[in-house]
Amino acid sequence: MKTRYTFGGDEHIHVEMDEEMSLDAFFKSLSMSNAVRDADIPGVTEICPANASFQVKFDPDVTHPDDMLKRVQELEHMAESAEKRLSTRIIEIPVYYQDPWTHETVMRFRERHQDPSGTDLEYAARINGFDSVEAFIEAHHAQPWFVSMVGFVAGLPFLYQLVERDKQLQVPKYLRPRTDTPKLTVGYGGCFSCIYSVRGAGGYQMFGITPMPIYDPEQKVSHLKDFMVFFRPGDIVKWAPINRAEYDRIIAAVEAGTYAPRIAEVDFDLEEFNADMAGTNAKLMEALNGA
Template sequence: MPARYSFGGDEHLFIECSDEMSLEAFFKSLSMATAVRESQIKGVTEICPANASFQVKFNPDIIKPDDMMKEVRAIEVDAEKAEPVLKTRIVEIPVFYNDPWTHETLMRFRERHQEPEGTDLDYAARINGYDAVGSFIEAHHGSPWFVSMVGFVAGLPFMYQMVERERQIEVPKYLRPRTDTPRLTVGHGGCFGCIYSVRGAGGYQMFGITPMPIFDSSQTTSYLRDFMVFFRPGDIVKFKPIDRAAYDQAVEDVDRGRFSPPIREVTFDLREFQKDIDGYNTKLEGTLYAH
């Protein structure tokens, strides 16, 4: 479908590639945002990509808003022809599901939840048709996730599950947001998974916690010394369930500079993925453990 264009005041152009999230919409928005950056249009000062859209900030004293729109519309035509192939990486993220810290937090805020008598995992399992929390957890970590956007707060990834739409986990956010969420909580809201990069308010359902920092403004974490934000759009995430002992060991390894997340460079081809989703995912995951 054609992109939808709208102005935000005199300095912003918002381009919405779709009104619903899909990998096709993500690829189109990423392709367009990249092309705008590479075109070096005079007057463009910033480009902000999102899940299925992006925003361009420009100086109206250098380029008029209507001219800015013409430039981007021309780029859209070329973006439609672009190959849906992305050089990216797959990373394994350990998760301690049903951990005591997110459990304590969710119990503090039960009056804000759709089903105060249960837990977030109970609720998510039930409304997604799983007969047990364990089966739901298996579905959560059983397929990879695509990072479609990083932001909202520093370093927070929005993740889209790489399965057929009818199999995707969907859970509404809390009825009222919490005032507290543990740092590194693995959460879910709507069709998007996330990892809370810092402690703070939030409304996503809480499923577990990872020992792996994904944002470090001090850049003292061993694998974040070059850049304080771990994730970037296009990353593919494979969650690995761990127990309390493995969680504690990973925390210690992070503190001592010994933790190194498994990462492999991969090429993701949307067309090949769509031909055989489960088979393609298995091949992707296999690259993580290939020697």
């Protein structure tokens, strides 16, 4: 991978590990952004990690942009030699696929879609070579996902599927963005799944909805009292399909303050994963089942 450094005006340096998303690029970006943070370079005010890149915001009156670039570049060797291992958590996220709320929105914006005659799930299943929507849904939830970035809007996670490259699902965004997306929609664009943390505009394909809140600025939701944003980079997600009755039950539990996400603490080793993806995923899901 060839790292690319660019300036963003006088106050930002953008560091891109690779033009493509991969776990190798993510781990290098994570290690290098941590190295910049640990270096405590004078003038650095913020470090913002992304899928396969990160951005450094700094005060050019404290450290000149050319000097800041040199300091950041000097830390790249630390990322290359860093251990690619994370102590993290695997989380079960319930999903009501083909729910009535996202379906209504899907049908309201068909003129902006590649296939105005069908649904987002029908389109996604067809272009990925599945015989049915049900088979595509199973492929979406069967294996775990890696949270590579949180942002764009507050609390929104980008998730990268933990499978071989040739098995990854890929679905383009809408031809033109919608002006509406239900809160907590499970979406898909490119190689990333996501959860819309708030209601608003969007361009990702809509597959379903989760009853589990992931963002609460008022911190009234029981599992968000410590921090308003639930996800953090490095989290691992296992989608769990649910029906309408289970969706309603979870909504009631959230409102009553009794809902608690199913979570297990795990270690993720990139080298072990690359050597045995199926075995690593099985261990991750075994840990979650034992939680």
